[in-house]
Amino acid sequence: MWSWDTRKAMQISQLNGNLVVRFTDYINGQPFFSFLGDNMVNETAEALLELSKREGLPLELKLVPEIAVREINLDKFKVIEDKDNSDYIYETLSLKEMKGNKFNTRRGEAHRFSRNYDNFRVEVLDIFKSKQELVELTNMWFENKKRSVEVKDFGNEQIAIDRFFSYNINSDKMFILGLFLDDRLVGYIVNELLPNKNSMLHFDKTDLSINGAHSYLMKANAEMLLEKNVSCINYEQDLGLLPLQRSKRSFRPNNFLNKFIIK
Numbered sequence: 001m002w003s004w005d006t007r008k009a010m011q012i013s014q015l016n017g018n019l020v021v022r023f024t025d026y027i028n029g030q031p032f033f034s035f036l037g038d039n040m041v042n043e044t045a046e047a048l049l050e051l052s053k054r055e056g057l058p059l060e061l062k063l064v065p066e067i068a069v070r071e072i073n074l075d076k077f078k079v080i081e082d083k084d085n086s087d088y089i090y091e092t093l094s095l096k097e098m099k100g101n102k103f104n105t106r107r108g109e110a111h112r113f114s115r116n117y118d119n120f121r122v123e124v125l126d127i128f129k130s131k132q133e134l135v136e137l138t139n140m141w142f143e144n145k146k147r148s149v150e151v152k153d154f155g156n157e158q159i160a161i162d163r164f165f166s167y168n169i170n171s172d173k174m175f176i177l178g179l180f181l182d183d184r185l186v187g188y189i190v191n192e193l194l195p196n197k198n199s200m201l202h203f204d205k206t207d208l209s210i211n212g213a214h215s216y217l218m219k220a221n222a223e224m225l226l227e228k229n230v231s232c233i234n235y236e237q238d239l240g241l242l243p244l245q246r247s248k249r250s251f252r253p254n255n256f257l258n259k260f261i262i263k
Contacts, residue, residue: 002167003202006159015047016040023063026156026239031055034063042073045262061262069260078263084240087257088248090233092199095222095251102252106215113212117181122220125176125188131165133185134176138165141205161203164190175199177224179206179217186210187217197231218251 001010001021007029011022018037025032033048049059062082069079098107114120125134142158173194179187187206191199201221206213225233234257238245 003160003164004156006156006163016044018044018068020044020048021063025062029156031057032060032062033057034061035068036065038067038071041068041071042076045072045077049262059263062259064260064262066258066260069262072262080261080263082259082261085237085259087237087259088235088251088253089255089257090222090235090251091254092222092225092230092233094254095218095233096226098219106218106250109212109215110219111212113210113216116211119183120179120181122177122179122217122224124224125178127165127174127176130176130178130185133178134165134188135162137185137188137207138162138205141208144208161205164203175225175228177217177221179213179220181207181210181213187213189217189221191221191225191233193228193230194234197229198234199225199230199232200234201236 004026005024007024009022009024009031013020013022015035016037017039018035018041020033020035023032023034024030033052035044035048037044045061048061052059052061063085072079098110127134138158138161173192175191175193177189177191178185187204187210189204190202192202193199204214204217206217222233232254235248235251235253237259238248
């Protein structure tokens with residue numbers, strides 16, 4: 001949340017024992033309210049919609065998790081599944097093994113990478129020692145991506161990653177894996193280790209000119225997470241962006257963490 005607060009406009013509060021967040025949309029910057037919790041959900045939704053009205057915002061709550069809508073009064077509120085913001089959930093073992101026809105493309109890419117390149121390695125990165133390399137690869141990725149796809153505005157994501165790397169993170173819960181080719185960083189994945197054998201994949205970037213690097217790194221990352229007893233990976237949402245959607249679906253999610261809009 002801190003990284004993606006690119007406009008420094010996010011606010012948090014509590015209402016009826018629930019966490020309330022005033023977000024700004026990741027793409028268009030439009031403010032909106034959301035809440036997490038299952039206490040007095042109808043009263044909470046009504047109060048936040050009334051607050052939205054007073055602030056001149058659209059009369060809808062977004063990014064509301066499933067636990068918060070289970071007891072919602074459907075006679076009073078309209079609940080819509082927001083598939084663009086549902087998180088992708090993967091079984092770590094499935095990503096490591098990449099078995100079966102559904103993984104043909106990604107498995108083939110990972111194998112070709114390991115066959116075509118000899119002098120490569122993966123290693124856990126120290127963010128303090130590797131910050132410059134991480135920033136340089138990130139900037140190169142954005143420049144290449146802007147030339148190769150129709151979507152040109154990567155501004156929010158670029159700022160979010162810059163904010164993440166500029167923050168002096170010192171936590172054993174953050175786990176960054178790097179892929180090196182000829183001693184040059186060509187890919188990285190930023191994981192956060194969560195309770196109950198789960199993890200969150202926050203950011204990942206690879207050199208787009210190296211075929212199969214992304215698939216190989218995802219496979220290696222899953223193997224390393226398994227060693228830390230992580231059974232599930234949350235790869236976050238696709239925001240309805242088709243290239244991101246195609247990429248995340250190609251790794252074959254096992255489930256989704258559903259989000260909803262309340263009107």
